[in-house]
Amino acid sequence: MSKITYFTSESVTEGHPDKICDQISDAILDAMLTQDKESRCAAECLITKNLIHIAGEVKTRAKIDIEKIARQTLKNIGYQDYSNYKIINSLQEQSPDIAKGVDNITEQGAGDQGLMFGFACNETEELMPLPITLAHKLTKKMAEVRKDNIIKGLKPDGKSQVSIKYINDKPTEITSIVIAQQHEESISEKELKKEIQEKVITPICGKWINKNTQIHINATGRFVIGGPEADTGLTGRKIILDTYGGAGRHGGGAFSGKDCSKVDRSAAYMARYVAKNIVAAQLADKCEIQISYCIGIAKPTSININTFNTSKVNEEKIIQAVEKIFDFRPRAIINHLQLKRPIFNKTASYGHFGRTDPEFTWEQTDKIEELRKECNFIP
Numbered sequence: 001m002s003k004i005t006y007f008t009s010e011s012v013t014e015g016h017p018d019k020i021c022d023q024i025s026d027a028i029l030d031a032m033l034t035q036d037k038e039s040r041c042a043a044e045c046l047i048t049k050n051l052i053h054i055a056g057e058v059k060t061r062a063k064i065d066i067e068k069i070a071r072q073t074l075k076n077i078g079y080q081d082y083s084n085y086k087i088i089n090s091l092q093e094q095s096p097d098i099a100k101g102v103d104n105i106t107e108q109g110a111g112d113q114g115l116m117f118g119f120a121c122n123e124t125e126e127l128m129p130l131p132i133t134l135a136h137k138l139t140k141k142m143a144e145v146r147k148d149n150i151i152k153g154l155k156p157d158g159k160s161q162v163s164i165k166y167i168n169d170k171p172t173e174i175t176s177i178v179i180a181q182q183h184e185e186s187i188s189e190k191e192l193k194k195e196i197q198e199k200v201i202t203p204i205c206g207k208w209i210n211k212n213t214q215i216h217i218n219a220t221g222r223f224v225i226g227g228p229e230a231d232t233g234l235t236g237r238k239i240i241l242d243t244y245g246g247a248g249r250h251g252g253g254a255f256s257g258k259d260c261s262k263v264d265r266s267a268a269y270m271a272r273y274v275a276k277n278i279v280a281a282q283l284a285d286k287c288e289i290q291i292s293y294c295i296g297i298a299k300p301t302s303i304n305i306n307t308f309n310t311s312k313v314n315e316e317k318i319i320q321a322v323e324k325i326f327d328f329r330p331r332a333i334i335n336h337l338q339l340k341r342p343i344f345n346k347t348a349s350y351g352h353f354g355r356t357d358p359e360f361t362w363e364q365t366d367k368i369e370e371l372r373k374e375c376n377f378i379p
Helices: 017-035 066-077 096-102 130-147 189-208 263-280 315-325 330-337 344-348 368-374
Strands: 004-012 040-048 051-059 086-093 114-121 154-167 170-183 214-217 286-293 302-306
Touching (some): 004 170, 017 040, 017 051, 017 344, 051 066, 066 086, 130 154, 130 170, 130 189, 189 214, 263 286, 263 315, 263 368, 302 315, 315 368
Parallel strands (some): 170 214
Antiparallel strands (some): 114 286, 154 170, 286 302
């Protein structure tokens, strides 16, 4: 008898208040790294109507204009009222007690304790779960048709949600799509729904849609007031859509605004890199990796691999191969994935994983042959 399950993931556009905050936090980090690649940064942001409050801890030689960065981020997204915001800057010096473990000359320790997960599966070309992949493609397309004026009268805030039906763990169809798209008051909901269906949903999801697919576009009938005017945003409040849409577990640590001495970010990227290479090597159809650290200590306190009974070789072999091929110490991760570059603002919207941008080094599948050799596996 077939096993039928359903799974749902969501995404938001770059104009969503939480994502504005992620982008401001990562824009601050990038500005610091541009001038000083050894910068330490943990920048948090809150945004509400006409107010942005930036706080956190930094250690850097960079001289940056926080207010200018915040306003430029709003402008780039498409908020024309960027000059109306009062900006409070509460950034302070990083605690020397934290810096002590990270700045160890002989072996850089982890910037904090914590646990991180990486995930990959063979549902899509990106080796990502299908629901989050489609959800991100929808919100990215929504931003594209707004910025290029393909659909007139759209505003920056928006969300998507995609539900997939699985039979025996294989995706078969979309059962529902939810779209919320902010718009100008002059645009009729009827015309808006027609254009979003034709120019956003069908191009992205067409092959997965059938006559039974439920499609909801602006289900309340109106979405004129949005963005920070309607909803307060915070850095790090969209960690599930930043990763695997709930299909893989999450250790709880956010990414945006953190330099990669923070293993919340760097080790999560490394875990994705390893899991993706395992699936790309066809050693398993699905793989989740957990790594944990102690502050000030370089080597992980644990590494665990779960292939959900999909591995083609003994899981113990995979673990041994991973420990031989990959170096999980923070400095090694940073060097291998080139994580001192100012590349992080691009990660702050539409997911940190499953991207083809060359800056996303953790998406490379360059360890396939090494893994196969160590596992004595021929596909």
